Each structure stands twice: as structure tokens, then as C-alpha cells.
Amino acid sequence: xxxxxxxxxxxxxxxxxxxxxxxxxxxxxxxxxxxxxxxxxxxxxxxxxxxxxxxxxxxxxxxxxxxxxxxxxxxxxxxxxxxxxxxxxxxxxxxxxxxxxxxxxxxxxxxxxxxxxxxxxxxxxxxxxxxxxxxxxxxxxxxxxxxxxxxxxxxxxxxxxxxxxxxxxxxxxxxxxxxxxxxxxxxxxxxxxxxxxxxxxxxxxxxxxxxxxxxxxxxxxxxxxxxxxxxxxxxxxxxxxxxxxxxxxxxxxxxxxxxxxxxxxxxxxxxxxxxxxxxxxxxxxxxxxxxxxxxxxxxxxxxxxxxxxxxxxxxxxxxxxxxxxxxxxxxx
Amino acid sequence: xxxxxxxxxxxxxxxxxxxxxxxxxxxxxxxxxxxxxxxxxxxxxxxxxxxxxxxxxxxxxxxxxxxxxxxxxxxxxxxxxxxxxxxxxxxxxxxxxxxxxxxxxxxxxxxxxxxxxxxxxxxxxxxxxxxxxxxxxxxxxxxxxxxxxxxxxxxxxxxxxxxxxxxxxxxxxxxxxxxxxxxxxxxxxxxxxxxxxxxxxxxxxxxxxxxxxxxxxxxxxxxxxxxxxxxxxxxxxxxxxxxxxxxxxxxxxxxxxxxxxxxxxxxxxxxxxxxxxxxxxxxxxxxxxxxxxxxxxxxxxxxxxxxxxxxxxxxxxxxxxxxxxxxxxxxx
Numbered sequence: 001x002x003x004x005x006x007x008x009x010x011x012x013x014x015x016x017x018x019x020x021x022x023x024x025x026x027x028x029x030x031x032x033x034x035x036x037x038x039x040x041x042x043x044x045x046x047x048x049x050x051x052x053x054x055x056x057x058x059x060x061x062x063x064x065x066x067x068x069x070x071x072x073x074x075x076x077x078x079x080x081x082x083x084x085x086x087x088x089x090x091x092x093x094x095x096x097x098x099x100x101x102x103x104x105x106x107x108x109x110x111x112x113x114x115x116x117x118x119x120x121x122x123x124x125x126x127x128x129x130x131x132x133x134x135x136x137x138x139x140x141x142x143x144x145x146x147x148x149x150x151x152x153x154x155x156x157x158x159x160x161x162x163x164x165x166x167x168x169x170x171x172x173x174x175x176x177x178x179x180x181x182x183x184x185x186x187x188x189x190x191x192x193x194x195x196x197x198x199x200x201x202x203x204x205x206x207x208x209x210x211x212x213x214x215x216x217x218x219x220x221x222x223x224x225x226x227x228x229x230x231x232x233x234x235x236x237x238x239x240x241x242x243x244x245x246x247x248x249x250x251x252x253x254x255x256x257x258x259x260x261x262x263x264x265x266x267x268x269x270x271x272x273x274x275x276x277x278x279x280x281x282x283x284x285x286x287x288x289x290x291x292x293x294x295x296x297x298x299x300x301x302x303x304x305x306x307x308x309x310x311x312x313x314x315x316x317x318x319x320x321x322x323x324x325x326x327x328x329x330x331x332x
Numbered sequence: 333x334x335x336x337x338x339x340x341x342x343x344x345x346x347x348x349x350x351x352x353x354x355x356x357x358x359x360x361x362x363x364x365x366x367x368x369x370x371x372x373x374x375x376x377x378x379x380x381x382x383x384x385x386x387x388x389x390x391x392x393x394x395x396x397x398x399x400x401x402x403x404x405x406x407x408x409x410x411x412x413x414x415x416x417x418x419x420x421x422x423x424x425x426x427x428x429x430x431x432x433x434x435x436x437x438x439x440x441x442x443x444x445x446x447x448x449x450x451x452x453x454x455x456x457x458x459x460x461x462x463x464x465x466x467x468x469x470x471x472x473x474x475x476x477x478x479x480x481x482x483x484x485x486x487x488x489x490x491x492x493x494x495x496x497x498x499x500x501x502x503x504x505x506x507x508x509x510x511x512x513x514x515x516x517x518x519x520x521x522x523x524x525x526x527x528x529x530x531x532x533x534x535x536x537x538x539x540x541x542x543x544x545x546x547x548x549x550x551x552x553x554x555x556x557x558x559x560x561x562x563x564x565x566x567x568x569x570x571x572x573x574x575x576x577x578x579x580x581x582x583x584x585x586x587x588x589x590x591x592x593x594x595x596x597x598x599x600x601x602x603x604x605x606x607x608x609x610x611x612x613x614x615x616x617x618x619x620x621x622x623x624x625x626x627x628x629x630x631x632x633x634x635x636x637x638x639x640x641x642x643x644x645x646x647x648x649x650x651x652x653x654x655x656x657x658x659x660x661x662x663x664x
Binding site for chain 1: 511541572576582586591592599650
């Protein structure tokens with residue numbers, strides 16, 4: 001996987017997520033073989049990828065331009081075309097049987113050196129690993145939507161993944177403009193989900209107990225947590241708050257937190273009526289067609305703005321500022 | 333508490349938080365009697381308030397101008413001057429004894445109609461309520477720092493607080509330009525802390541178990557959660573994701589989450605060496621003087637930007653957009 005010599009990556013599975021990943025890789029200068037494993041998926045995928053490329057271009061995310069990206073793209077249904085790729089990103093649906101078939105095809109067509117990555121967020125990497133002939137080169141690489149406009153990339157080792165491979169995938173992720181994170185053990189729910197389900201559990205419990213309304217819990221996260229999270233994350237937030245009260249707070253608050261393991265009651269009727277949130281108008285909140293559209297548009301726009309904002313506040317920027325200040329002082 | 337007739341509010345306690353609250357109230361057009369309960373606190377407080385007012389002015393947060401705000405401000409050590417106020421915001425240090433003395437002074441000088449609010453984030457409102465003669469008019473009103481640049485305002489009822497008073501305080505909070513949230517029961521840790529300690533517990537456990545590094549847990553929150561939280565909060569996020577996988581995920585993930593009630597080991601050495609994070613350079617991360625300063629400056633700047641961003645993406649804006657779209661369609 002020498003990405004200096006071979007800047008060609010295969011993406012297998014061209015649904016919403018796969019197409020968006022293709023665009024992200026093209027935007028960072030890679031050649032991409034985009035493989036549609038489902039008959040009939042190829043032409044709609046081409047159209048969708050081109051639409052996304054135009055959007056990325058309008059958002060100034062294609063430093064080498066749209067034409068360059070289009071020239072670097074191959075869309076195919078033929079597994080033989082991925083033969084030269086040393087990194088394959090799988091993003092087909094979350095179905096063990098289908099993934100098994102796809103891995104079988106992939107391993108039949110690539111070299112033993114090729115790293116195979118799954119975008120799964122639901123199936124343990126250690127379980128998927130058993131389907132490939134070279135499990136130590138199999139790894140989880142989980143993207144966020146839209147892939148070309150987020151910095152998130154979650155790299156997850158399965159039980160048999162070689163840690164050196166993981167480190168090289170982390171470097172590869174950086175070359176895609178991401179801020180990859182490494183989960184060394186294949187724990188259920190990976191990192192984001194673990195942390196967010198801890199929040200969901202507590203929030204659902206507070207609302208079910210009548211302590212707070214859903215709307216107010218949302219406001220708290222938007223206006224309090226939202227005002228620092230993109231800059232600080234979790235641990236640096238604690239550094240900002242100082243530590244004097246923490247022991248008291250941990251001792252006082254942890255015993256009161258919800259430890260439930262059952263599905264909160266608020267979820268059940270939603271699942272029963274096949275709620276799909278903004279996608280069919282039924283969720284914790286209700287949405288008519290215009291409202292769903294307004295929220296989707298707001299997110300697309302917001303996402304672009306927060307991406308730009310985050311770019312100007314990376315740790316690297318802040319450390320460099322501190323370093324330059326220090327150098328200036330030492331010269332006086 | 334007719335805030336149309338009496339737009340005069342008392343703030344008792346002029347430390348960092350109190351001064352910042354004074355500025356927020358002045359910025360929203362209220363007259364403020366700022367009371368320094370500690371001898372010698374008055375003059376430094378005046379200086380600090382003026383500095384913050386200048387910062388608010390530079391940030392375009394004083395629609396009526398700096399002079400107007402200065403004219404509306406009285407700084408005093410004399411409790412008699414708060415006599416005409418129908419709302420008193422207490423923000424002295426988190427010490428039951430001191431708060432008791434301060435409430436005694438306040439209740440001696442205001443009418444029985446006056447609402448008394450505490451900014452506490454550590455002491456239950458039901459406990460503080462016992463110190464005042466009119467407990468049903470006592471309430472928690474918890475601000476975020478810097479008060480004039482955040483929309484957060486957490487209103488908390490104690491066991492004896494009148495719910496109608498709470499609702500009027502919510503309206504008052506809106507007139508200060510906040511997005512107030514109401515916690516009907518005085519639960520330990522209020523809302524934000526409950527939700528964030530659920531995250532801290534899980535994150536500290538994942539790091540202690542070697543599943544993920546502290547740096548990577550921070551990145552996950554910055555780049556994934558950070559990319560939507562300010563727009564959506566918690567429940568609307570679930571609406572965006574759709575519900576199809578949620579039951580499986582709840583059943584799969586909840587039983588794996590940390591339920592510990594002890595203080596995580598990672599915290600103990602930090603507390604033992606009196607770590608105060610960026611305030612003394614010792615925390616989860618280390619900071620030299622320049623680094624601490626660079627982070628503080630980055631936060632001040634970031635905070636202004638995210639405040640502006642959040643202003644452009646309120647629920648009201650998004651609903652209005654949907655409503656206008658609907659009206660346009662119905663005309664066709």
C-alpha cells in the first residue's frame with residue numbers, strides 16, 4: 001500500500017455513502033475505481049457522483065478542479081478493474097451475506113498485499129474479518145456523510161488486524177484530508193456511537209421521567225455543548241473547566257445517571273409506526289414535506305459552514321500560534 | 333415581575349460570571365443594579381464590566397450602544413439600592429453559608445413579590461430555597477460563560493418553586509436573547525451536566541480500557557458530533573438518522589456502556605496534584621504559558637463565530653423558511 005506510488009483506490013458499493021466517498025478520494029487527488037456490485041447501479045451512480053463533484057467544486061473543495069477529478073474516475077461493474085488497487089473501501093449494505101459475497105469477489109481479484117476496509121458501523125470488524133483470506137489486512141474505515149465535507153474518519157481494528165496496517169491506514173486517511181481516529185479494539189458501537197448512546201440513554205430517561213422536555217434537552221446540547229465541542233472535544237473541555245469540583249461532581253452525579261439496558265419506551269411506538277424521522281416526516285418531531293426539506297437544506301449549508309470553521313481551529317493551528325509566540329518572546 | 337414596567341434587575345456577586353451576566357442584561361436593554369457583596373470587590377468589578385462591555389461592543393452585541401449601557405448601570409455595595417428590583421440574580425461562590433447570608437440580606441431589602449434566582453450549578457435549588465422567606469419565588473437560573481455571548485440559560489425549579497414563576501422567568505430569559513430551557517425537577521447535575529457526565533463516564537472508561545486514546549476521543553467529538561450538534565441537538569439528530577436501526581443499536585450498545593459510579597482512576601492523580609487544566613498548565617493535556625494563552629484566545633474567537641453561526645440556524649429560521657415555501661406553493 002505505497003500510496004506515493006499507487007494513488008489508486010477502489011470503492012466497492014456506490015450507494016449514497018459510497019458515491020460520497022468516491023468524491024472525497026477524487027477531491028484529495030487519488031485515482032478511483034468505483035465499482036457497482038449491483039447490476040443497474042452503475043449509471044445512476046455516475047450521475048450521482050457527478051452531481052456531488054459539482055457540489056464539491058462549488059464549495060471550493062476540488063483544488064485540482066472538476067475535470068481533473070473526472071479524468072481520475074473509472075466507474076465499472078467489472079471486478080477485474082480493481083486488480084491494481086492496493087486499498088479497497090467496501091461500502092455495501094449492512095448485510096453479512098452480501099458482504100461475504102463481495103469480499104469473495106474482491107479477494108479473487110486483488111493481490112495479497114491489498115488492504116480491504118469496510119465502512120460498516122453495525123457489524124463487528126472481527127466478524128467480517130473471517131470472510132477474507134488475509135484477515136490481518138482487513139480493517140474498519142468508517143466515514144461520515146457527506147464524506148467530502150467532513151473530517152471524521154474512524155479506523156477500527158478487528159481481533160486479527162495488524163496494528164502496523166492500522167497505522168498506515170491512519171496516514172492514508174490524513175492524506176485524504178481527514179482527522180482519523182483509531183479504535184484499537186473492535187468494541188460494539190465504535191467510539192462515536194458509544195459516546196452518543198450514553199447521551200441518548202440519559203436524555204431519553206430524563207424526558208421519560210418528566211424532568212425536562214425533548215425540546216429543552218435539544219436546546220441544551222445546541223447552545224451549551226455546541227458552543228465549545230467543535231473546538232475542544234471532551235478531555236480538553238475538562239481542562240478548560242479546571243478540576244477543582246470534578247471529584248465532587250463525579251461522586252455526586254455518576255450514581256444518579258441512568259444505567260438502563262432496555263430500549264427506552266419513547267422509541268417503541270416510533271419504531272412500531274416505521275418512523276424514519278425527516279425521511280418520512282415521523283419522528284420525535286413531526287415534519288411536513290416543506291419542513292423536512294428546510295431541515296435538509298439547513299444541514300447541507302450548516303455542514304459547509306462548520307467544516308470551514310473547524311478548518312480554522314485545528315489543534316495544529318493553535319499549537320503553531322503558541323509556538324510562534326514563544327519564539328518571538330525568546331528573541332527579545 | 334412585570335418586566336415591561338420594571339426593566340431593572342439586580343445582580344448580586346460580581347466575580348467573572350456575575351460581571352458577564354451584568355453585561356448580558358445591559359446588552360439586552362435592562363437597567364442593572366450590580367451589587368458587590370464583598371468589600372473591595374466594587375472597583376475591580378467596575379473595571380471588569382467596562383472591559384467586557386467594550387468587548388461586547390466590538391462584537392456588535394450592543395444594539396443601543398456602549399453609552400446607553402453605561403447609563404443603565406449602577407454598581408454598589410449597598411443592599412438598599414436593590415429595593416426596587418423585582419428580579420435578583422445571585423452569583424456568589426458555591427458556598428451554602430455565604431449564599432445563606434446573601435439571601436438574608438436580599439430578602440431584607442426587596443418586596444415579597446421579588447423573584448430570587450441562583451446561578452448555582454452545584455447546590456440543589458431545593459436546598460437553597462430553605463434560606464428565603466418566600467421559597468416559591470426562588471429558582472435556579474444558570475448562565476454559561478461568557479453570558480453575553482451564549483444563548484444558553486438553564487432554568488431549574490426547586491421542590492417549592494411555583495411553576496408559573498418558572499414560566500415567567502423563561503419569558504424573561506427570552507427577552508435577554510437567550511434560548512432558556514426548563515428543568516421541572518431539581519435533579520442532581522441539572523441537564524447539561526447529567527448529559528455530559530454520561531459522556532465523560534463512557535469516554536474515561538474507553539480510554540482507561542485502552543480502547544481509544546484521549547486524543548482520538550476528542551477528535552470524534554470535535555469532527556463528528558461537532559458537525560451537527562449546534563444545528564440539531566439530540567432528538568432531532570435521531571430524526572435525521574432515521575429509526576430503522578435504533579432498536580438493534582439500543583439493544584446491542586446499552587448493555588455494553590459503562591455504569592460505574594466510582595471516580596475514574598484517570599481523574600485521581602490530576603486532582604491530587606491540584607491540576608486546574610489550562611488555568612495552571614496541568615490537565616489531561618499539558619500547557620505551557622503560550623499554549624494556555626493560545627487556547628484561551630482561540631476559544632474567545634471561536635465562541636464569537638459559533639454564536640454568529642447558531643444565530644443563523646435557529647429553529648425559528650428553519651420553520652419560517654418551510655412556512656414561506658409552503659405559502660408559495662399554495663399560491664401556485
